[in-house]
Amino acid sequence: MTPCPPRGALTAGRVLADLTWLRVGGPADWLFQPADEADLTQFLAQLPADVPVFPIGVGSNLIVRDGGIRGVVIRLGRGFNGIEVDPESGIVTAGAAALDAHVARRAAEAGRDLTFLRTIPGSIGGAVRMNAGCYGSYVADHLIDIRAVTRDGRPVTIPAGDLALAYRSSSLPDGWIVTGARLRADAADPAQLAQRMDEQLARRDASQPVKERSAGSTFRNPAGFSSTGRADDRHDLKAWTLIDAAGLRGHRLGGAQMSEKHPNFLLNTGDASAADLEALGELVRARVRETSGHALQWEVIRIGEPAP
Structure with a gap:
């Protein structure tokens, strides 16, 4: 090729x-x-x-x-999953394939706080591209710069300020591949960080269908705006409450289902096709728009072509 x-x-x-x-x-x-x-x-x-x-x-x-x-x-x-923590500067360098949870744990062991990453499913490359966040913290709050390769094969280093990081988005061009990132992490007691992550995991497991086939939150929370004017989800209106109010908790279409436990989680119950999942998602968007006036935006990325 x-x-x-x-x-x-x-x-x-x-x-x-x-x-x-x-x-x-x-x-x-x-x-x-x-x-x-x-x-x-x-x-x-x-x-x-x-x-x-x-x-x-x-x-x-x-x-x-x-x-x-x-x-x-x-x-x-x-070749892209290394994690290094500088205990003096607090800079964490992670390859794009490093799992978010692993980065959080390695940083905590070194007394550096990136605990917000602990329950985010995925890897650092995706976390950067989508400005992932949890518990009121986002990648944008910690990111120094990234390493990437352009579509035409040029390695580049991009400062965080040039990525236009916003709620679940960045300006990274299509076809560019994130290969690594540097994040700044505050000093904290390792034992306290470990306890916080255990509490986060318990909270997640109690409220989310972690043992089911899902892709995490299906739709973005309707974005409010922080004091700096940046769109974020640090407010009370959540996508799951709109879906629940529309009567779609547990709703099924083919092999796809909105979770009974957390109605913003789209599940493959065992034999769903991608078409089933996307059709159920679009049904949810239409019903929520009818019942609340809110236009939910997909957080799950959908790519490729439908079956012939």
């Missing part, structure tokens, strides 16, 4: 369902798993400019449609 074969794994026609938490999705034309940043840079530099590129992480926030993806899906692995 490229003049110089990559050192990483390049697979044609790779079905993606097993790479997503919802376990749905058709094949990608190509799946590329680069060995390291140099391998990724070379691959993108040689890839024709008209071939679409889609980065995915651990698939925790993703619906791949049943017809699959035309283009190249790039999934970072072991």
Whole structure:
């Protein structure tokens, strides 16, 4: 596919369902798993400019449609999952494939507070792109800069201030691949941080269907605005309350269901197709708009083509 074969794994026609938490999705034309940043840079530099590129992480926030993806899906692995904590400066350097939970734990062990990441499913690359947040803290509150590779294969370092980080969004261009990030973390007692994370996990497990096939929160909370004017979800209006009020807690369509435990979680009950999941999501959006006037926005990313 490229003049110089990559050192990483390049697979044609790779079905993606097993790479997503919802376990749905058709094949990608190509799946590329680069060995390291140099391998990724070379691959993108040689890839024709008209071939679409889609980065995915651990698939925790993703619906791949049943017809699959035309283009190249790039999934970072072991060469991109390192975590380093500087105990003096409080700077945490993490590869894009490092799991959010692992970064939180490693930082806490070094007496640095990134506990908001502990219950966020996914990896640092996705957390940066979506400005992930929990318990009132966001990546934007801690991010120093990122390392990325452009669509044409140039490695770049981008300061956080150039990413236009907002509620569940950034200005990172399509086709650019985040390879790592540096975050600033405040000093704190490791034992207290460990206790806080245990409490967060208990709170999550009590309120969310963590043992079901889901992709986390399906819809963004209707955004309010912080004192700085930045849109965020630090207010009382939540997507789940609108869905509940619309009578859709536990609602089913085919093999898809809105969770009984937390109605903003879209579940694959065992035999759902991507079409089932997306159709139920759109039904929820329509019903909430009818009953409350609010237009829910998808937080789960949907990519690819429908089945023929």
